[in-house]
Amino acid sequence: MTSATLDDLVRQAHSSFQAAASPAELENAKAVFLGKSGRLTELMKGLAALNADEKKARGAVINRAKQAIEQALADRRQALAQAELDAQLTAEALDVTLPGRQRTGGGLHPVSLTLERIEAIFGSMGFDVAQGPEIETDWFNFSALNTPEDHPARSMHDTFYVEGGTPQAPLLLRTHTSPMQIRYAVQHVKAHRALIDAGQPMPEIRVIAPGRTYRVDSDATHSPMFHQCEGLWIGQSVSFKDLKFVFSDFCRTFFEMDDLVLRFRPSFFPFTEPSAEIDIQFQSGPLAGRWLEVAGSGQVHPNVVRNMGLDPERYMGFAFGMGPDRLTMLRYGINDLRLFFDGDIRFLSQFQ
Ligand code: DAH
Secondary structure, X not given: OOHHHHHHHHHHHHHHHHHOOOHHHHHHHHHHHHOOOOHHHHXXXXXHHOOHHHHHHHHHHHHHHHHHHHHHHHHHHHHHHHHHHHHHHHHOOOOOOOOOOOOOOOOOOHHHHHHHHHHHHHHHOOOEEOOOOOEEEHHHHOHHHOOOOOOHHHOOOOOOEEOOOOOOOOEEEOOOOOHHHHHHXXXXXXXXXXXXXXXOOOOOEEEEEEEEEEOOOOEOXXXXXXXXXXXXXXXXXXXXXXXXHHHHHHHHHHHOOOOOEEXXXXXXXXXXXXXXXXXXXXXXXXXXXXXXXXXXXXXXXHHHHHHOOOOOOOOEEEEEEEOHHHHHHHHHOOOOOOHHHHOOHHHHHHHO
């Protein structure tokens, strides 16, 4: 092969490298010229047949061609790498002229706002705030609260029983926050046992226990998971009169309405005697004039006081259980409870 045709070979290699659009294509093109059986390699092999002088002269010419091809290859490699980098930079480019994205503020769920409000108001009246388990034993949820074995609330279609209990001590999702009355009181009594045994008055129990509760129930005003807030005040002479005062004060503060009217309607709960349903009535606004039920309440039953570890002859008090979901609906004029649990941002963002 003459040097003119070697020049051709260099040109062909050059244009074939240029035509390679990717590193993989370039490697294929390289193989054609510089590979083990590439065209240049074949020429090198041809040198073996020549004598020493010819070999030297011819070898030098082929070597120059080889260097030129290697240079063309290196240039193309470099160009492809640069093109790839440019493409990447373009793809990741920031358009600083785009309008900025709004960062919207997060906020608390309306029911959380209500719970915070309840805790603040009762906190100002000296109530502690307690939390307890949502998976309860049948003892704390029913028996300790003087609820008989055959009470309908204990049936399978009212209560979610969970695995892991025994027939004697079933486990369930608490149907109300009332078990916290017992749990909190037992701890309190334990902490003041020496004082109580010495016949000294125990510091009063004053606690609210907000949290999630569960029942087999689902419609516009009932959800299988809902919130309750328990209240308990036990001392040596805490009476129904104190319940009326405390709960009225709470409702008027919660709704920011001094003219709010309350009604304590006789009712029945196994764990209180006497028991009352608490209704409120707004004097203004869209719900004015209607009685709206907000809580169950009563004087704690002597059997329950006993299960707290106290002598009902010496200790008495009141309890109540209210529905923070319902309070939230009344405060904001919401008519479907399920909105609270759908997680729809269009609804939730209205409370920020
Ligand atoms: N636990 C009752 C319920 O879920 C509500 C209740 C009624 C709580 C009377 C009380 C009470 O503490 O004294 O229906």
